[in-house]
Amino acid sequence: MLILGASYFFYGVWDWRFLILIFLSSIVDYGAGRLITLSRKRKKDKQATYILYTSLIWNLGVLFIFKYYNFFLDNLKMLFDIPENTFTTLNILVPVGLSFYTFQTISYTVDVYKGKISASDNLLQFLCFVSFFPQLVAGPIERASRLLPQFANRRKFNYQYATEGLRLILWGLFKKMVVADNLAVAVFAIYAHPENFSSPEIIYGALLFFFQMYCDFSGYTDIARGTAKMFGFELSINFKLPYLVKNVSSFWDRWHITLSKWFRDYVYVPFLQNKKRTQINRFNALMLTMTLMGFWHGANWTFLLFGISQALILWFESIPIKVNGTKKNVRSFLFKNPIIGRTHFILMLIIGMIFFRSADIASAWEMIMRMFTSWDIDGFDLVIGWKIGVLGILLLAEYLTRTKDHPLQQLESHYKKPVRWLVYYGLVFLIIRYGGPQEEFIYFQF
Known part of the structure; x- marks a missing residue:
């Protein structure tokens, strides 16, 4: 009750x-x-x-x-x-x-x-x-x-759950308030007036938006999971370091996992049921699934195009190819060639983020055109300076603790109280002192 x-x-x-x-x-x-x-x-x-x-x-x-x-x-x-x-x-x-x-x-x-x-x-x-x-x-x-x-289950206070939940909340607040909300300043400036920025700055802005959205949404998920944990509930992990992948297929296995699995189980799999697993059937299933997933985010043509673009990329990665006489698909080739794979992923990610963030198709098209036609490197400006360093620290912390649920998990088993307190109060200080402009959680609108 x-x-x-x-x-x-x-x-x-x-x-x-x-x-x-x-x-x-x-x-x-x-x-x-x-x-x-x-x-x-x-x-x-x-x-x-x-x-x-x-x-x-x-x-x-x-x-x-x-x-x-x-x-x-x-x-x-x-x-x-x-x-x-x-x-x-x-x-x-x-x-x-x-x-x-x-x-x-x-x-x-x-x-x-x-x-x-x-x-x-x-x-x-x-x-x-x-x-x-x-x-x-x-x-x-x-x-x-x-x-x-x-x-x-009977509700019973669990000290371990409560402390673990508080750590999750603290890490989520840091990702949202210090990283995401500060990145939002630069992202807004670039997307509001793309005509004022060069190709490197457009690419930079699209990448910043991806990390803003990641820190914003995964930060919310951490806060939600931490709050639930304090009441004795386990919620699903929704992100698994999606920026470390080498192809778009792996990205959707690690990004907004509960939504991806929902569409896989209730749209993609039922569509292919009792059908031959031909390339054309897979293409149709991917197009339906990803278009609906894009449209799920909002009633805008940009979200539809975002979904369609993701379907085309996923289908491309599933195309069978022969490498040294061995039958593979593009996805496995990209996975085994990290430089080519990550270059492909970053380029596809940038285009996808431009569609996702732009207010309308005209704005998205202008950004994509400027991304390839305005290489004025002399005018490149980092816009937010030191805050990139904070993003770097966050990503490094997540990478080094990638086998854990989150970087603050089970700190008491590795560090004594003074070190743990230094970490906790350090994060609290950063949140209070360097929290960016108060931005609503991006996914509230969906």
């Missing part, structure tokens, strides 16, 4: 009216799970299918109305030259975290339908599963099989 009350209070502080929506979504999917189970017991498989479709229509319908209705309406008006007053544009906010908790409930109902999990028979626990405040507004997108049973 305390967790549910805290979660609803947390969400209601933003806008209490949307508590009705999250409650209704919870009731719909809880009821769908129970009715699907009942239908299966009575051997009424068609009825179970209809219930699943009802749940999907509700969830996807809510997403469409709040997030995509105006986008489709505006494009239809433009495409068919429809008079402005023919259809009414909805003047409504997109609820924070809508895409996250909707995908969480969709996966629950689908898994119950497929028999992968049993339907929850405890409404209170299910309401907590949907609205759990640490991960409610920006993930990780948890599966019911992992998170829901944890609400059935």
Whole structure:
């Protein structure tokens, strides 16, 4: 009851009216799970299918109305030259975290339908599963099989969990407030007026945005996981050093892992089911999956193009080739040739980040064109100077502790109190003294 009350209070502080929506979504999917189970017991498989479709229509319908209705309406008006007053544009906010908790409930109902999990028979626990405040507004997108049973456990204070959670929170705050929010200053300057910057600065800005987004989103995930840990919950790891990879396929195995796995399990795999694994079928599956994943981020053509570009790159990396008489694919070739692989990854990453961050297609195209046509190295300016050093320290710390969950994990087993306190208070000092301008978490908008 305390967790549910805290979660609803947390969400209601933003806008209490949307508590009705999250409650209704919870009731719909809880009821769908129970009715699907009942239908299966009575051997009424068609009825179970209809219930699943009802749940999907509700969830996807809510997403469409709040997030995509105006986008489709505006494009239809433009495409068919429809008079402005023919259809009414909805003047409504997109609820924070809508895409996250909707995908969480969709996966629950689908898994119950497929028999992968049993339907929850405890409404209170299910309401907590949907609205759990640490991960409610920006993930990780948890599966019911992992998170829901944890609400059935007796709540008992665990000192080790509490201290580990606080370390995660501290590391997440450092990544978000010191690194991401300071990088945001340079990123905004470059993306706002790309015409004022040279090719090296455009490339630099795209790379900075990638690291801003990484520190922002993985910082939030650390804070969410740390907060959950203090209450005795384990949330999924969402990032595994995605900047160290040699191809885009590996990147999506390490970036926003819970979203990538969601689309793999509920879009890519079902699409290929009962189909031959030909290149054209893989291409179609990748195009559908990545386009939807891009569109998941927002109702904008730039996100669609971001998804399409990722699909094309992933398909290219899956093309079979022969190297020294051995049959391989481009992905394995890139993996075994680190210089070529990392060059390919960085170039593809830069183009992807430009599409992702730009306000519209025209801005993205201008940045890409300037990236290749304005090589005025004399005018190159680092913009944020010493803050690059802080980013370097963060990346080095993560690399050196890459076998751990995070750099501050289990410090007491390696260092005595004075050293640990120096690390903790050093990070607290950096957060208070050098925290950048207060920026909203990037993924709140999705």
